[in-house]
Amino acid sequence: MNYRIILLFTVLLVSTVDLSAKRYNPYGADWALGVHFGGTSFFGDINEGNAIKSTPFSKYFYQNASFMGGIVLDKWFGPYVGLTGSIQYGELQGTKAENNKWFQAKIFEYSLSGVANLSNLIFGINRRRNHTVYYSLGIGMSESRSWKYTTDDVSGKYPIGTNGFGKPSSEGGDYIPMTETIVTTALGVKFYVGSNISVNLEGSIHAINSDKLDAHVYDNKTFLSRLEGYTYFSVGVQYHFGSDGRYATAHRHKSRYDSGRGGATEINMRKRNRAWRRIQKKKHKRFKYD
Secondary structure: HHHHHHHHHHHHHHHHOOHHOOOOOHHOOOOEEEEEEEEEEOOOOOOOOOOOOOOOOOOOHHHEEEEEHHHHHHEEOOOOOOEEEEEEEEEEEEOOOOOOOOEEEEEEEEEEEEEEEEEHHHHHOOOOOOOEEEEEEEEEEEEEEEEEEOOOOOOOOOEEEEEOOOOOOOOOOOOOOOEEEEEEEEEEEEOOOOOOOOEEEEEEEEEEEOOOEEEEEEOOOOHHHEEEEEEEEEEEEEEOOOOOOOOOOOOOOOOOOOOOOOOOOOOOOOHHHHHHHHHHHHHHHHHOOO
């Protein structure tokens, strides 16, 4: 696990504490911190399906599904776009009866993604909308270790191949995992269930720039054959910092960007009406004798 990534998340989280300055510092508002968990399905050399079949709509997903979980930190810069930082850890597995092989892997991932509020972009800002559809695209790094077995050894005691162990380091005999670039894309929907709480359902694809994630190298060296990865379908819960309340008396939603991610700026109708009356009074004085 990369301690620098954890340190970055800690610094970002601390910056959300000073919520009293959110009206003066736009960078201190509109943050959300959450957790998520769900199932993964591998696509690569040692699996029966492909990326399309690695979805809950295919039997292959349930045959090789593994558990994954993580934390996520969001920051919105307006009603339409924001950034999402994610750290997650889980397992992968796959089976290929044709090759008489199966594998297991442990993977740790950290990424930064741009996220778009599709509901606001397509349908406009609606203060009474209690859900949001969003899309994200990002890049990050993954650290993994894999074990390959023959299907004759269902116990998994005698691997016939490994990847991501490297050479023992001089400190404590630790091993170096395989570190590779990863590209992530996700589509999800968020439901607001309280003043500061939301629940989201998300499906994502994580493509890793490696052909060794399953500890098996395919002979065909085309571009697509070198990419392996997994799909991840998750359920998450988020707490939105800086929100004075999901529901307002007259306008229901008081979030600054109407995305449910905090940074509330309540519309003060009384102040707005006073300003409107002053403008009308000036106009009346100006044209009084016309």
